[in-house]
Amino acid sequence: MKKLAYFLSMVFLLTAFSPAAMAKDGKEPSPLSLEDEIRLEEINERVMEIKAMNFAEMTKTEKKEIRNELREINKEAKRVGDGVYISAGAIIIILLILLIIT
Numbered sequence: 610m611k612k613l614a615y616f617l618s619m620v621f622l623l624t625a626f627s628p629a630a631m632a633k634d635g636k637e638p639s640p641l642s643l644e645d646e647i648r649l650e651e652i653n654e655r656v657m658e659i660k661a662m663n664f665a666e667m668t669k670t671e672k673k674e675i676r677n678e679l680r681e682i683n684k685e686a687k688r689v690g691d692g693v694y695i696s697a698g699a700i701i702i703i704l705l706i707l708l709i710i711t
Contacts, residue, residue, distance in 0.1 A: 619708070652682050 659675055667675075 616708070649686065652686055656682065 656679070659679065662675070664672060
């Protein structure tokens with residue numbers, strides 16, 4: 610019974626504080642260099658061009674090429690924006706390690 614109570618209290622504690630931990634800390638993002646700003650603008654223009662395309666007239670291979678291009682653009686934009694992200698799987702693993710340790 611004590612283990613269940615301890616487990617539930619830890620779950621509620623972590624649930625209560627996780628939104629506060631994930632919130633932005635109020636720091637302004639670091640300014641981008643001129644080259645990065647230009648590249649992000651190019652990426653934005655290309656994405657707008659892709660959104661304006663008519664996908665109904667395209668072949669399957671053309672759609673696949675555009676999908677792959679959008680994935681690469683997304684990866685590049687994340688690199689330029691240099692954010693730090695923690696996946697849901699990583700959070701679960703961290704919680705399991707904490708439970709095993711305690």
